[in-house]
Amino acid sequence: MNPGRSILVYYHIPEYVDRYRRLIVEERPDLEILPCMNREEIEKVIDRIDILFSGSSFPVEILAKARRLRWIQSMSAGVENFMRGRDALKDVVLTKPQGIFGPIMAEYVSGYILSLTQKMRRVHAQQKEHAWRPFVVESVRDKTVGVMGLGSVGSVIADLISRLGAAVVGFDEQPPHLPFMKREYGPGELDDFLKVCDFVVLTLPLTEKTAGLLSARRFTVMKKNAVVINVSRGGLIRTRDLIDALETGRIAGAVLDVFEEEPLPSDHALWAREDVVLTPHVSGPSLPEDLTAVFLDNLTRWESGSRLQGIVDWDKGY
Amino acid sequence: MNPGRSILVYYHIPEYVDRYRRLIVEERPDLEILPCMNREEIEKVIDRIDILFSGSSFPVEILAKARRLRWIQSMSAGVENFMRGRDALKDVVLTKPQGIFGPIMAEYVSGYILSLTQKMRRVHAQQKEHAWRPFVVESVRDKTVGVMGLGSVGSVIADLISRLGAAVVGFDEQPPHLPFMKREYGPGELDDFLKVCDFVVLTLPLTEKTAGLLSARRFTVMKKNAVVINVSRGGLIRTRDLIDALETGRIAGAVLDVFEEEPLPSDHALWAREDVVLTPHVSGPSLPEDLTAVFLDNLTRWESGSRLQGIVDWDKGY
Numbered sequence: 001m002n003p004g005r006s007i008l009v010y011y012h013i014p015e016y017v018d019r020y021r022r023l024i025v026e027e028r029p030d031l032e033i034l035p036c037m038n039r040e041e042i043e044k045v046i047d048r049i050d051i052l053f054s055g056s057s058f059p060v061e062i063l064a065k066a067r068r069l070r071w072i073q074s075m076s077a078g079v080e081n082f083m084r085g086r087d088a089l090k091d092v093v094l095t096k097p098q099g100i101f102g103p104i105m106a107e108y109v110s111g112y113i114l115s116l117t118q119k120m121r122r123v124h125a126q127q128k129e130h131a132w133r134p135f136v137v138e139s140v141r142d143k144t145v146g147v148m149g150l151g152s153v154g155s156v157i158a159d160l161i162s163r164l165g166a167a168v169v170g171f172d173e174q175p176p177h178l179p180f181m182k183r184e185y186g187p188g189e190l191d192d193f194l195k196v197c198d199f200v201v202l203t204l205p206l207t208e209k210t211a212g213l214l215s216a217r218r219f220t221v222m223k224k225n226a227v228v229i230n231v232s233r234g235g236l237i238r239t240r241d242l243i244d245a246l247e248t249g250r251i252a253g254a255v256l257d258v259f260e261e262e263p264l265p266s267d268h269a270l271w272a273r274e275d276v277v278l279t280p281h282v283s284g285p286s287l288p289e290d291l292t293a294v295f296l297d298n299l300t301r302w303e304s305g306s307r308l309q310g311i312v313d314w315d316k317g318y
Numbered sequence: 319m320n321p322g323r324s325i326l327v328y329y330h331i332p333e334y335v336d337r338y339r340r341l342i343v344e345e346r347p348d349l350e351i352l353p354c355m356n357r358e359e360i361e362k363v364i365d366r367i368d369i370l371f372s373g374s375s376f377p378v379e380i381l382a383k384a385r386r387l388r389w390i391q392s393m394s395a396g397v398e399n400f401m402r403g404r405d406a407l408k409d410v411v412l413t414k415p416q417g418i419f420g421p422i423m424a425e426y427v428s429g430y431i432l433s434l435t436q437k438m439r440r441v442h443a444q445q446k447e448h449a450w451r452p453f454v455v456e457s458v459r460d461k462t463v464g465v466m467g468l469g470s471v472g473s474v475i476a477d478l479i480s481r482l483g484a485a486v487v488g489f490d491e492q493p494p495h496l497p498f499m500k501r502e503y504g505p506g507e508l509d510d511f512l513k514v515c516d517f518v519v520l521t522l523p524l525t526e527k528t529a530g531l532l533s534a535r536r537f538t539v540m541k542k543n544a545v546v547i548n549v550s551r552g553g554l555i556r557t558r559d560l561i562d563a564l565e566t567g568r569i570a571g572a573v574l575d576v577f578e579e580e581p582l583p584s585d586h587a588l589w590a591r592e593d594v595v596l597t598p599h600v601s602g603p604s605l606p607e608d609l610t611a612v613f614l615d616n617l618t619r620w621e622s623g624s625r626l627q628g629i630v631d632w633d634k635g636y
Contacts, residue, residue, distance in 0.1 A: 110432060111436045111438070114428060115429060115433055121442070124439070127589060127596050130589040131584070132580075132581035132582055163478075164425070164428070271445060272448075278445050280451060
């Protein structure tokens with residue numbers, strides 16, 4: 001085998017690992033593919049891999065033994081797990097997929113915003129009672145939706161929400177000046193941003209700077225009718241503070257796809273709340289077909305010495 | 319009082335009648351406004367009214383006595399109730415509001431399509447059980463949405479759905495050639511249209527030609543995964559045939575905002591179906607503010623002898 005050609009493919013679900021293997025081999029029968037789905041399998045091959053193509057639950061501490069590793073392609077847009085191993089990995093290129101989660105996550109966010117303006121929970125409750133009780137729906141055209149984080153996912157979400165007719169504002173450390181935004185808020189303007197939002201959509205990466213960003217004080221700034229929608233990482237929100245804010249009516253609700261602990265324990269206080277919608281980390285499904293295409297495209301770049309797509313900055317953490 | 323200035327304002331809810339009266343008087347204190355909310359009140363003034371501004375439940379048989387009546391402005395986009403009195407009304411101009419229901423009904427249709435692709439019923443059920451069971455969401459970008467009736471409401475719905483990324487097809491007796499449609503089907507092509515749709519959205523007017531249009535045979539043409547969404551009038555669908563089609567798995571579901579009988583009786587078989595979402599005729603809320611603006615605009619046209627907006631063809635029935 002040539003250097004640069006032994007590839008560890010890691011995912012925690014057996015069917016998926018095998019699907020990834022087949023998809024890669026179909027296009028590139030010349031490569032050595034090492035499919036792994038647990039620590040034991042990884043340990044056996046770690047010292048000879050050149051490339052790692054991996055889901056977000058990889059046991060990063062093992063990477064200290066990966067002396068030939070030069071490139072990690074993450075299957076997830078969130079790379080905070082690999083960041084934990086950054087001291088040993090500074091010479092390794094880390095890339096994340098871009099452009100494939102945005103459109104489907106934008107459907108999740110649009111759908112749940114409309115489920116709230118259309119009062120669908122009430123609809124289902126009334127149907128159960130066989131009760132004909134008309135009510136007045138709200139329009140998203142009367143709402144201001146704030147997107148926190150205007151990267152490849154956030155900007156696509158903001159675009160679709162603006163097509164629905166809502167006013168869309170954004171918060172980002174480096175505002176990208178997207179044409180469909182009513183306003184973008186930059187560093188130091190988070191409170192000003194939160195003040196105007198009826199919906200606050202979290203798409204920020206989880207880093208040391210963003211961990212616990214939505215804490216008790218931030219909830220006091222928000223509108224009383226505000227609903228928080230988190231499709232990024234649970235760690236962006238202090239869950240205890242969120243529950244307090246809901247209990248005391250400082251904000252109106254939350255739609256959560258991600259949690260500080262996943263799976264969310266069945267005795268967690270969030271489950272029973274009527275003002276919270278919980279989904280089991282399903283907003284950004286990653287099809288092996290899509291992710292393999294991203295990986296193979298980057299592999300071609302790697303082999304030809306071109307710059308890879310989606311390079312993560314080890315210092316910034318995203 | 320001048321001829322052409324006595325206006326009967328009818329609505330079946332007292333608060334609304336009064337709100338209409340105030341909104342009109344505010345702008346036009348010169349007019350004689352006769353607010354009515356039942357047959358007795360109507361009977362007292364019917365022989366001297368020039369104009370009728372009315373909700374869809376007006377007792378049309380009384381109109382035979384309205385010897386001075388020249389113009390009816392309907393508050394509803396559906397005018398099938400007034401059509402029942404057409405023999406006595408051929409010399410009266412009937413107008414319906416245009417352009418005000420489309421945007422909010424498009425939100426209803428988009429919201430319920432996304433609620434199905436995002437499997438929200440499952441989400442709510444799992445939350446009740448505190449059960450973390452991931453599943454794969456679907457994308458509207460993989461769906462074909464068919465809009466039956468491309469008038470002022472249907473075309474706005476089709477436009478918004480196309481912005482969500484779905485392929486949108488339409489059926490209309492006179493295809494309007496809208497730029498965002500993948501294809502428009504015309505007379506004689508209803509089956510071809512139904513064959514390709516994952517969602518069938520009904521926005522057609524209820525007329526003699528469209529009554530019971532979706533009957534047993536049409537359901538056999540549709541895709542097994544098809545979901546019917548009706549935001550127009552219950553009479554477009556033979557409800558018994560719809561239930562049969564659902565029972566036998568010929569189609570997958572329905573989202574119904576309108577019914578042959580409203581309120582839907584509490585013992586009706588539709589209520590208990592898991593494959594049906596029922597809403598109590600709320601998809602196109604009519605704000606007195608919006609409808610009064612339509613009426614006052616048409617009144618100005620009436621007084622200056624200009625052509626009114628939204629004139630209904632008594633022969634076509636819409």
